[in-house]
Amino acid sequence: MNILEVRDLCKSFGGLRAVDNVSFSVKQNHIKAIIGPNGAGKTTLFNLISGSLKTDSGSILYKKETIQNSPPYKIARKGLSRTFQNIKLFGNMTVLENVMVGRHIRSRAGFLNAIMPLPRARHEEKVTKEKAEAIISMLGIGNLSHLEASGLPFGKQRIVEFARSLAMEPEILLLDEPAAGLNIQETEDIAKTISKIRDQGITILIIEHDMSLIMDISDTVMVLSYGVKIAEGDPKTIQRDKEVIKVYLGDDDA
Amino acid sequence: MTVKKFKPILILTAAMIVIQLIVSLIGTEFYLTQLTMALYYSLIIISLCIFIGYAGQISLGHAAFFAIGGYTTAVLTTTNFKEYIGSGLIKLIHGIGLTSTTIDPYGKEILHLSPWLALFTAIVITIIIALIIGIPVLKLKGHYMAMATLGFGLIIYRILLGSKIFGQADGISNVPAFTMPFGLKICGDSSLRLENYYIAGFIVLLGIIILYNLIHSRAGRALRAIHGSEEAAGASGINTAKYKLFIFVLSAVFACISGVFLTHFFGGIGPAEAGVMKSVRYVALVAVGGMANIWGTLGMSLILNFLSLRGVFGSYDDAFFGSILILFILVFPDGILKVENFTRMKEFFKDLFKKKSEKVNKA
Numbered sequence: 001m002n003i004l005e006v007r008d009l010c011k012s013f014g015g016l017r018a019v020d021n022v023s024f025s026v027k028q029n030h031i032k033a034i035i036g037p038n039g040a041g042k043t044t045l046f047n048l049i050s051g052s053l054k055t056d057s058g059s060i061l062y063k064k065e066t067i068q069n070s071p072p073y074k075i076a077r078k079g080l081s082r083t084f085q086n087i088k089l090f091g092n093m094t095v096l097e098n099v100m101v102g103r104h105i106r107s108r109a110g111f112l113n114a115i116m117p118l119p120r121a122r123h124e125e126k127v128t129k130e131k132a133e134a135i136i137s138m139l140g141i142g143n144l145s146h147l148e149a150s151g152l153p154f155g156k157q158r159i160v161e162f163a164r165s166l167a168m169e170p171e172i173l174l175l176d177e178p179a180a181g182l183n184i185q186e187t188e189d190i191a192k193t194i195s196k197i198r199d200q201g202i203t204i205l206i207i208e209h210d211m212s213l214i215m216d217i218s219d220t221v222m223v224l225s226y227g228v229k230i231a232e233g234d235p236k237t238i239q240r241d242k243e244v245i246k247v248y249l250g251d252d253d254a
Numbered sequence: 255m256t257v258k259k260f261k262p263i264l265i266l267t268a269a270m271i272v273i274q275l276i277v278s279l280i281g282t283e284f285y286l287t288q289l290t291m292a293l294y295y296s297l298i299i300i301s302l303c304i305f306i307g308y309a310g311q312i313s314l315g316h317a318a319f320f321a322i323g324g325y326t327t328a329v330l331t332t333t334n335f336k337e338y339i340g341s342g343l344i345k346l347i348h349g350i351g352l353t354s355t356t357i358d359p360y361g362k363e364i365l366h367l368s369p370w371l372a373l374f375t376a377i378v379i380t381i382i383i384a385l386i387i388g389i390p391v392l393k394l395k396g397h398y399m400a401m402a403t404l405g406f407g408l409i410i411y412r413i414l415l416g417s418k419i420f421g422q423a424d425g426i427s428n429v430p431a432f433t434m435p436f437g438l439k440i441c442g443d444s445s446l447r448l449e450n451y452y453i454a455g456f457i458v459l460l461g462i463i464i465l466y467n468l469i470h471s472r473a474g475r476a477l478r479a480i481h482g483s484e485e486a487a488g489a490s491g492i493n494t495a496k497y498k499l500f501i502f503v504l505s506a507v508f509a510c511i512s513g514v515f516l517t518h519f520f521g522g523i524g525p526a527e528a529g530v531m532k533s534v535r536y537v538a539l540v541a542v543g544g545m546a547n548i549w550g551t552l553g554m555s556l557i558l559n560f561l562s563l564r565g566v567f568g569s570y571d572d573a574f575f576g577s578i579l580i581l582f583i584l585v586f587p588d589g590i591l592k593v594e595n596f597t598r599m600k601e602f603f604k605d606l607f608k609k610k611s612e613k614v615n616k617a
Contacts, residue, residue, distance in 0.1 A: 076489055093475075113471060
C-alpha cells in the first residue's frame with residue numbers, strides 16, 4: 001500500500017522552478033531516499049509535503065487523503081513527522097522537554113487545565129514524561145535528558161530531533177539530511193537508528209548526500225536534478241544509471 | 255514534590271508579611287500605599303513576562319489594555335444611571351442588585367454599576383479588543399509586531415485623550431471603592447492601607463499561581479516551543495496561531511484586571527496610564543527581571559515600581575526605565591535575580607574572605 005503519493009507537484013520561486021512536475025509514491029514501511037546535487041529541490045519538496053510551503057499545482061495524498069496546503073500542525077496530527085536539515089530544536093528547553101513537546105499531539109490538556117490543572121491533566125503530564133523518557137533512553141541519550149538542548153554537540157542534537165519526531169508516534173518520518181555534518185562513527189549510529197525506527201513499522205522518506213548511508217539502508221532511491229525527477233529504482237540500479245552518474249560526476253563531453 | 259511546588263508561594267507570602275512588619279515598625283506605614291500600587295502593576299508585568307519571556311513575542315501596547323480596564327470601570331462606576339432607571343437594561347441590572355449607590359464629594363447621590371459588573375464588562379471588552387488586535391498582529395514577527403502593538407497603544411491613548419466621556423486630559427476621578435465580600439474595600443483611604451496591601455498581595459498571589467501552573471503545563475511547553483522555533487513547533491503539531499492568541503488575550507486580561515483594581519485603589523485614572531512610556535516601562539521590567547523568569551520579574555517589578563512611585567527617580571523617571579532597558583539587554587540579558595548570580599556572588603565573597611585571611615596569615 002502507498003502511504004504517500006505525490007502527483008505532478010510544481011513549485012516556483014520567481015522564475016526558478018524548484019520542483020518541476022515531480023511524481024512519486026512511498027510504500028508503507030519502506031525506506032525511500034531522495035538524492036540529488038545541491039539546489040535540486042529536495043528540501044523544497046519536503047517543505048511542500050510537510051505544509052511549510054504552499055504548492056503551485058499538483059497534489060499530495062497521504063493515505064488517499066489530499067493534504068497539500070494544509071497548515072503544518074494539521075499534517076503533523078495526521079501522522080507525518082519531519083526533521084530539519086539545519087536542526088531546529090527548542091534551544092531554551094531541556095532534552096526531555098524537547099521530546100515532551102513531541103508528545104503534544106498525543107496529549108489533550110487544554111487552556112483551562114493550564115491555569116488550574118485537574119487530576120486528569122496531572123496524570124497526563126506524568127504519562128507524557130514517562131513516554132518521553134522511554135524514547136530518550138531507547139535512543140541512548142538518557143544521560144543528557146536534563147541538559148539544555150542548545151548546548152549539546154551537533155550529533156547529539158540530531159538524535160534529540162529524532163527523539164522528538166518519534167515521540168509523535170508518526171506513521172511516516174521525513175528525514176532531511178540526517179547525516180549532514182556528522183563524522184563516520186556518528187553516521188553509522190544514525191544508520192542503525194533509522195533501521196531500528198523502520199523495524200517499528202514506521203515508513204521513512206530520507207534526503208541524504210551520504211551515498212554509503214543511502215545504499216545501505218534504502219529500499220528505493222529517487223534522483224532529483226534542477227527540480228526534475230531523472231531516475232528512480234533500487235539502489236544498485238541507480239548506482240549504474242548513466243544519467244545519475246552524469247549529474248553527480250559531470251559530463252565527459254563538457 | 256508538592257512541598258517544592260508551594261515553596262515559592264510560601265516564600266512570597268512570608269516576604270509580604272515581613273515587609274509589612276518592617277514598614278510598620280519603622281513608622282513608615284504610608285509606604286504601604288506605594289507597595290500596594292506596585293503590587294497591582296506587577297500583575298501586568300508578570301503576565302507580560304510569559305508573553306515576552308516564555309512565548310517569545312513582544313508587545314509595546316500593553317498599557318492600552320491596562321487603560322481599557324481602568325477606564326471601563328471608571329466610566330461605569332462614576333456615571334449616574336438614575337436618569338436611565340426607566341430603561342430596560344438598567345432596570346434589569348438594578349433589579350438583580352448589580353448596582354450600587356455612593357455619595358460623591360459634592361453630596362450628590364449616584365446610582366452606578368456595581369464594581370463587580372464593571373470588572374466583568376472590562377474583561378469582556380478587553381477580550382474582544384485583544385482578539386481583534388491579536389489575530390492580525392500575531393502573524394507578524396519581531397520589529398513588525400513591536401511596531402503594530404505600539405500603533406495600537408497610540409490609538410487607545412489618543413482616543414482616551416480626545417473623548418469627553420473619558421474626561422480628556424483630566425481623566426476620570428472620584429471612582430468609588432471596590433467592595434468585596436467580608437466588608438473589604440479596595441480604596442485609597444489611609445485607614446484601610448493595611449487591608450488594601452494584603453488584598454493586592456492576595457490578588458497577585460492568585461495571578462502568579464495561575465501563571466506558574468501555565469508555565470508547567472502542556473500549553474506552557476507549547477508556548478516555550480514557539481519561542482524556540484515556530485517552524486519546529488508547527489511541525490510538532492502545535493497550532494501556533496492559537497497558542498499565541500491565547501497568551502496574548504490572557505496577558506491582556508491580566509493587564510485589564512490590574513487597571514481595574516488600581517483605578518479603584520487610586521480613585522481615578524488619567525490618560526498617561528495608556529501612554530507609550532508606560533508600555534516601554536513594562537517591557538523594561540520584564541527585561542530586568544530576566545525575560546523568562548517570573549519570580550525575578552515579580553521581584554524587580556515590585557522594587558523598581560515602588561522606588562519610582564516614591565519619586566526616587568524624580569523627573570528622570572522615564573529616562574531611568576529607558577536606560578535600564580538598554581543596560582540590561584546589553585549587560586544582563588538574563589536579568590540579575592537568578593540563582594546562578596546568587597551562587598556567583600556567594601563564591602565571590604568567599605574568595606574575597608579567603609584572600610583577606612591569607613593576607614592576615616602572611617602578615
